[in-house]
Amino acid sequence: MKRLACALAFATLLPAAHAVEYTQVQPDKSAINFVYKQMGVTVDGKFRKFSSQLKFDPAKPTAAKASFDVELASVDTGAAEGDEEVAGKAWFNTKAFPTAQFVSTSVKALGGNKVEVAGRLTIKGKTQDVVVPVTFTAQGNTAVFDGAFTIRRADFTIGEGAWAKFDIVANDVQIKFRITASTK
C-alpha cells in the first residue's frame, strides 16, 4: 500500500520532473533555404551559416522563444557569380549589414503540433513584422521544426537599381527552414 502511494505520488510528479525543453540547435541538421521565381521559373538557394537561440517546451508552446542570426555572406544561390552579386551593395550589402535577424515576440498554439510564431525580421537595416507557421515533431530528446513564410524583397530594399523591377527576379521570396534542436 505504501508502495502504491509512493508510485502514485511519483507519477503525478513525473510530467513536471520530466518537462523537456529543446534548447540546443544542431546546425548540421538544420537548414535555412529560400525559394523565388526567376522569369517565372522556381529557383532555390540557401544560407550556409546561421546561429540561433531556442527555448521550446512542447507542453508550454506559448512560452517558446526563438532568435536567429543569418550570415548573409554565406548565401548559396547555386552560381558563384550569383553569390557575389547578392552579397553586394544592390542586394544584401553584407559589408554594412552582415546579418539578418529574426527575434520572436510571441507564440500562439494552433493545436496539435502547430504553432504560429510572430516576430521581427531585420534585413539591411529594415525591420518588418512577420508571422511564421511552424510544425514541430518532438521525439525523445530531439525536436524538428519546419516552417515557411514569404517576404517581399522590396520591403527590405533587397535588389536595388537594375534589379528593383520584378520582371526577372520576383518580389516574393519564400523562406523555408528546418531546425533540429535537442534538450540539454
Next chain:
Amino acid sequence: MATQHYTSTAKALHWLMAILIFGLLALGFYMHDLPLSPDKLKLYSWHKWAGVSAFLLLGFRLLWRFTHRPPALPESMPKLMQFAAHAGHLALYALMLAIPLSGWLMSSAKGFQTVWFGVLPIPDLLEKNKEVGDLLQTVHMSLNLLFVAVLVGHIGAALKHHFIDKDDILIRMAPRHSKEK
C-alpha cells in the same frame, strides 16, 4: 548531268538550323562573359529556349534524314574525301545532339530549370549538384569549341566544292532551286 537536290524540307531544316545555331553560338559566347545583370539572366533564358528549339528541330531533322536518303556524292570525289564528308556530317549531327543535351543537363544540375518560352517546363533529368553542374558547363563549352572547328571545316569544304572543284555540292542545298524537286 542534272543536279540532284535535297528535298525542300531537308533544305528548310538545314538553313533554319544554321541560322539558329549561329545565333546560339554567338549568344552563348557573348552572354557567358557579361557581368551579372537582369539582362544577362534574360539572355540566358532566351539561349535555353532557342537551344531547346534546336534540339526539337534536330529530332525532326533526324527523322527526315532516316526516311529520305540525301543525293549521292559526285563520282568525281575521291573515296577518301567521300569518307571524310560522311564522317564530318556524322560529327555535326552528334554535336547538334550532344550540345543541347549537355546544356539541358547543365541547367538541371545547376538548379536552374528550363521552362521553354516560359510556358513548358522541361523536366530536370539531374539532381542539383554543383560539381556536376560545373563539369557539364565545361562539357557544353568544349563541345561548342569543337563544334565551331567542325563548322569551319564544313563551310570551308562547301566553299571549296563550289569555287575550286566547281561541282554542284553547294547548289544542291541552295534554297532557290527547291522548286526543281
